[in-house]
Amino acid sequence: MTRITLSLLIAAAMLTGCGRLGDSAWNPFSGGGARSAPETLEPEGGYGTVLDARPSVPQLLGAEWQSLPEGRLLVVRGFAPVKGYHSAMLVRAGGRTGPDRLAPDPDGVLRLRFVAVPPAPDSPAARMPASPATDTITVALPLPTARLARLTGIEIQGGDRVIQLRR
Known part of the structure; x- marks a missing residue:
């Protein structure tokens, strides 16, 4: 033993x-x-800055908050002079990508651009004037309560102006 x-x-x-x-x-x-x-899952070299090549929606009509059970929904409306704009989206103004692309700037403000793809210049839609009553462009962005806690405000940039919303 x-x-x-x-x-x-x-x-x-x-x-x-x-x-x-x-x-x-x-x-x-x-x-x-x-x-x-x-x-x-982060790519080698980290997440880069990618600028969205889509132009801003020419005219911003307004932005508002709508309540959700777990946060708020940011709804933004815009208008273009001709029919046929598509693929509208709210993108980060600085072009940040990755999982935290909607993080606020150091001052607590989330800066977004309202972008959309215009119709091809030779398409029939490019020659048809849009009607403000029926051809508004609307996008929405859900923001959970945890993300809202880090925000002091949101700025949405369009072709003609900037809209600021405070929490």
């Missing part, structure tokens, strides 16, 4: 002598010894 105990003590001393037990490849709880970099 003492021989088994003595051999186990010697083996344990040898394993601890190979370095810290937590870093040892012999440690069954270390995951195989060599430590790898933490896994992330």
Whole structure:
């Protein structure tokens, strides 16, 4: 019995002598010894700044908040002089991409651009004037309560003006 105990003590001393037990490849709880970099979905070189090539909606009509069960819905309306504008969206004015692309600036203001793709110049829609009663462009952006807590205000930039909303 003492021989088994003595051999186990010697083996344990040898394993601890190979370095810290937590870093040892012999440690069954270390995951195989060599430590790898933490896994992330962030691309190599980080998230870049991508400027949206779509032009701003020519005329901003208004912006308002609507209540949601877990936050608010930002609704923005605009108008274009001709029919056929499509793919309207609120994008970050600074062009930030990635998972936190809607984070506010250091002053707490989220700056957005209201953009849309105009019709092709040779298309029939490009020659048809739009009617303010029927051809408004509307986009909405849901903002959860956690994100709203970090905001002091929102600025929406369009072709003709900037609308500011405070929380």
